[in-house]
């Protein structure tokens with residue numbers, strides 16, 4: 001006799017596998033527990049304490065796994081696999097962080113081997129921006145598409161590409177460094193990476209503020225309301241620049257338009273290289289929302305070839321600050337499936 005469907009479903013729910021994802025940043029480790037549908041069952045944020053060295057950093061990662069699991073109200077035995085996303089130079093295939101600028105003084109840290117040794121579970125490992133892209137692909141703005149690229153706009157510009165379900169890692173773990181695509185060759189701005197003319201030097205939140213300050217300094221008739229913000233001693237933020245542009249401030253509007261244009265150039269370069277189905281923009285600066293996205297789409301029609309300009313979907317990211325750990329956990333799910341099959 002067949003069991004009643006409802007009972008069967010309930011049993012399946014209690015037995016379902018859970019996964020922990022870690023998004024290791026220079027300041028904090030964000031961690032969360034998700035199930036195979038991408039639902040978050042608990043999340044925590046702890047300090048990375050990177051300056052205390054890599055051995056300590058690995059202990060913090062272990063603690064993040066345990067705290068996230070406790071927050072989800074489950075035993076560690078319910079966790080089928082782990083995933084870790086980290087910034088900086090790395091060997092993705094080997095699961096090693098090499099020399100991360102945001103995690104000094106760490107060098108050559110075998111993150112995956114360490115966590116697999118401690119917890120005895122399959123452990124995915126990925127670059128943080130790639131992980132965010134994979135998270136959006138599996139459970140966010142990219143659900144249902146075959147291929148997508150993600151730009152994350154914050155203090156820097158991160159990038160990730162997923163093609164037919166595969167994260168594009170490249171031969172040297174340096175694929176999809178979309179923030180360092182060159183978008184300007186005439187008097188190019190200095191980028192944090194040491195090169196010049198990178199998208200990040202124009203379109204990160206930090207770069208928007210810097211470009212605005214420079215424009216204000218040469219704004220002879222001081223017509224922009226952003227001068228008042230500076231006079232009041234308030235920090236000029238990218239958010240304030242976008243708000244002023246919305247309210248009709250000419251200088252702010254020019255900065256926002258130029259930012260959208262640079263992002264369109266960056267997106268067009270990706271479109272002309274891999275021709276994805278979808279391009280997603282996320283990160284703190286995309287709080288500017290759909291109106292800013294419309295500007296980017298408008299410039300795309302000027303700088304991209306007609307068919308991709310017309311057909312490529314361009315959307316806002318959906319997972320917010322959770323994208324990194326959700327994507328990391330999704331890498332764990334993938335590794336678990338490969339191990340189990």
Ligand SMILES: [Zn+2]
Pocket residue numbers: 179180191192193194195196198200
């Ligand atoms: Zn750069």
